[in-house]
Amino acid sequence: MVSLIQSLVKLHLERLAAEDVKLDDFAPRVMEKARAIQQKYSPFITLDENLGSTNRNAQKLPFSVKDNICTNGLRTTAGSRILENYIPPFDATCVRQVKSAGGFVIGKTAMDEFGFGTFSTNCAYGAPKNPIDIQRVCGGSSGGAACVTAAADFPHIAIAQSTGGSITAPAAFTGTVGLTPTYGRVSRWGLIDYANSMDKIGVIGRCTYDAAFGFSLIAGHDPLDATSLNAPKLDYTKVLEKDIRHLRIGVPSEYFNADGVDPQVKKLVWDKITSLERFGATYEEISLPSTKYATAAYYLIALSEASTNLAKFCGLRYGIQGETEGNYENYFSSIRERGFGEEAKRRIVLGTYARMSGYRDAYYIKALKVRAKIIGEFRKAFDRVGAIATPSMPIFAPRFDEVAGLTPVQQYAMDIMTTAPNLAGLPTVSVPAGESGGLPAGVQFIGDYENEGTLLQLAAACEV
Numbered sequence: 001m002v003s004l005i006q007s008l009v010k011l012h013l014e015r016l017a018a019e020d021v022k023l024d025d026f027a028p029r030v031m032e033k034a035r036a037i038q039q040k041y042s043p044f045i046t047l048d049e050n051l052g053s054t055n056r057n058a059q060k061l062p063f064s065v066k067d068n069i070c071t072n073g074l075r076t077t078a079g080s081r082i083l084e085n086y087i088p089p090f091d092a093t094c095v096r097q098v099k100s101a102g103g104f105v106i107g108k109t110a111m112d113e114f115g116f117g118t119f120s121t122n123c124a125y126g127a128p129k130n131p132i133d134i135q136r137v138c139g140g141s142s143g144g145a146a147c148v149t150a151a152a153d154f155p156h157i158a159i160a161q162s163t164g165g166s167i168t169a170p171a172a173f174t175g176t177v178g179l180t181p182t183y184g185r186v187s188r189w190g191l192i193d194y195a196n197s198m199d200k201i202g203v204i205g206r207c208t209y210d211a212a213f214g215f216s217l218i219a220g221h222d223p224l225d226a227t228s229l230n231a232p233k234l235d236y237t238k239v240l241e242k243d244i245r246h247l248r249i250g251v252p253s254e255y256f257n258a259d260g261v262d263p264q265v266k267k268l269v270w271d272k273i274t275s276l277e278r279f280g281a282t283y284e285e286i287s288l289p290s291t292k293y294a295t296a297a298y299y300l301i302a303l304s305e306a307s308t309n310l311a312k313f314c315g316l317r318y319g320i321q322g323e324t325e326g327n328y329e330n331y332f333s334s335i336r337e338r339g340f341g342e343e344a345k346r347r348i349v350l351g352t353y354a355r356m357s358g359y360r361d362a363y364y365i366k367a368l369k370v371r372a373k374i375i376g377e378f379r380k381a382f383d384r385v386g387a388i389a390t391p392s393m394p395i396f397a398p399r400f401d402e403v404a405g406l407t408p409v410q411q412y413a414m415d416i417m418t419t420a421p422n423l424a425g426l427p428t429v430s431v432p433a434g435e436s437g438g439l440p441a442g443v444q445f446i447g448d449y450e451n452e453g454t455l456l457q458l459a460a461a462c463e464v
């Protein structure tokens, strides 16, 4: 592991050496560059201004961390005003792992409040701008993570997180590589929950190698997380050497023929899939009929869980505090009114409604049944194929004014490619498929449980 970090850093140091920078100056120099990126694109909520003052030699590989993942001594807001003063006294397991491998955290990346969004425009501290075109969004909810990855000219890996597509969407819109692992593959200990049955911590990198490398550091069993998988720790950079000969790729018609898929996105993704034939992979059309219900089921389940999770932020033990006036209910309401943004409030109401007695069977329980059906269809598909390929997002990165013109339901509908695999807890990778008019499109590969290796091989093949 260490030698890999060293090789990445060596590359950068060689570049810096040309500018006469010593190893001692590495972290401060990276911070200087991070501040410049912040000024231009605003990907960070908090930058670690103290970096470089202590133990400089141990600080070898720069990481950014999505702001819903706890970092010891560094403010962690989950993109929400309700946590604006929260400074965790501990590191999340994944942060501890990268630090012990020699990594250092340059800052906390901007995100949709609690992960509620597809475009990183529901951000309490400002929306990150897409480095490809600052009029356009980065995608969400891990928009800051993808933004800094696309903008950084130093070795860097972003620790990101997905519930229903928050790694895939921003990776596709910024032309980066986003790996969303199998549910349970990376410990969620220290993550501020959105929807516990779907939340996954993953990585965004400049290229597949970076994503594989970052993932190798953070994947593994953690006794502190009861849903953590007991799978062996692997070096995923090694799997990149294997080829994809004889791999059968399933291409589900429901994803390509869904409403609103940009024909140009479709074309780029198809071209990318067919180009894999030169490595000996084959593809065949498959059907995943319940896909059309996935987004509705996802939002019912995700918001039911989210509304429960957010109940604790009321200014008593969790969240900002204020003057106590009136009774407890008045106090809690005033804190929640002030602390939560519009989308968080909408989701609390929707989630609470779906769980209410009388509506529970019609909405929440029905959504769970759809989820079981979706899982069954994927299971059947993986009896035939080794991976499934779809567009990552149905569209190219939209402009801020275009997103502002969409209703919430129109925004939710953009998650059509990502909700089903996330409901099923399956791993996915998004890798650039090409570009049109300067804007990148992503191809998403969905793998069977714990089969991140195949996804990374496919992603690597897409880069050749």
Ligand code: GLN
Pocket: 114, 115, 116, 117, 118, 140, 141, 161, 162, 163, 164, 165, 166, 167, 194, 302, 415
């Ligand atoms: N866009 C989806 C949502 O708003 C997914 C976001 C996420 O993965 N956190 O819920």
